[in-house]
Amino acid sequence: MYIAAGVWRGEVGEGSTVGGGEVQYREFEALARRYWEEIPEAYKEGVDGLVVERDAKPHPTLGDIYTLGECLTETYPSEYGGPETIRSAVVLYYGSFWRLSRLDPEFDWEEELWETLTHELKHHLESLADEDALIALDYAMDENFKRLEGEPFDPYFYRSGERVAEGVWRVERDTFLEREYASAEPPGPQTEFDWHGGRYRVPVPEDPGDVCFLWIEEGLERGPGEEVYLVLVRRAGFGESLRALFGRRRVEVREASVRAVAVASGGGQAGRSTVAG
Numbered sequence: 001m002y003i004a005a006g007v008w009r010g011e012v013g014e015g016s017t018v019g020g021g022e023v024q025y026r027e028f029e030a031l032a033r034r035y036w037e038e039i040p041e042a043y044k045e046g047v048d049g050l051v052v053e054r055d056a057k058p059h060p061t062l063g064d065i066y067t068l069g070e071c072l073t074e075t076y077p078s079e080y081g082g083p084e085t086i087r088s089a090v091v092l093y094y095g096s097f098w099r100l101s102r103l104d105p106e107f108d109w110e111e112e113l114w115e116t117l118t119h120e121l122k123h124h125l126e127s128l129a130d131e132d133a134l135i136a137l138d139y140a141m142d143e144n145f146k147r148l149e150g151e152p153f154d155p156y157f158y159r160s161g162e163r164v165a166e167g168v169w170r171v172e173r174d175t176f177l178e179r180e181y182a183s184a185e186p187p188g189p190q191t192e193f194d195w196h197g198g199r200y201r202v203p204v205p206e207d208p209g210d211v212c213f214l215w216i217e218e219g220l221e222r223g224p225g226e227e228v229y230l231v232l233v234r235r236a237g238f239g240e241s242l243r244a245l246f247g248r249r250r251v252e253v254r255e256a257s258v259r260a261v262a263v264a265s266g267g268g269q270a271g272r273s274t275v276a277g
Contacts, residue, residue, distance in 0.1 A: 056095030066096035071123035136160040155211040200260040209252035219260030
């Protein structure tokens with residue numbers, strides 16, 4: 001993800017192993033500092049520098065998850081906000097890159113390095129603007145990984161992701177289309193939704209629970225590596241909401257894989273989930 005149009009990443013020199021294979025620490029550090037210099041100074045105002053650590057930073061509880069980089073930010077008391085009161089340092093963890101490259105034979109060192117640098121700089125810029133969108137996105141990514149690993153997770157995590165349209169969110173390469181329904185009008189046995197100008201139908205489990213993730217395994221055109229989920233959310237009544245709030249009722253979560261079938265346009269509008277094309 002580029003910080004601004006016109007910022008050129010460039011290519012590594014002939015014979016370099018960046019982009020795949022083994023990358024030594026010195027080569028990694030040199031490339032990181034080269035990219036750092038290519039980023040306009042306006043985007044680095046208030047950042048004291050770039051630190052490249054040799055060590056990996058594994059997730060404290062989840063296996064095979066590593067922190068590639070961090071933006072360490074401190075705020076100094078002042079009546080005026082800005083770069084003078086908010087100072088940051090961007091840290092990259094070479095060991096994390098190396099370990100992930102061992103897990104993924106297609107790991108692209110150059111692309112991941114650039115994306116990590118710009119991602120952490122966006123953290124700093126959002127700190128200056130008092131925004132927390134990236135913090136929310138990091139939370140959504142963490143909870144999505146727990147879901148994929150079969151661990152307990154926040155069933156509404158995707159709402160902390162990038163909102164791209166009404167009822168549509170993205171978390172990395174996963175797209176979530178949400179459809180709410182009233183308890184008195186459960187969906188099924190099939191439901192319809194819109195995707196990139198087409199209308200599709202999928203089957204619905206007999207008991208969708210309170211939140212049901214329907215992984216659309218087949219039938220949709222999508223980008224490389226993109227996964228699409230239709231999320232059915234039962235709208236709780238006031239009494240149920242109170243019981244859930246005080247911990248007296250657990251949210252029932254269901255998951256299923258389904259195949260989407262294209263249907264003729266012009267169908268009913270109730271419960272439509274739409275993603276912009």
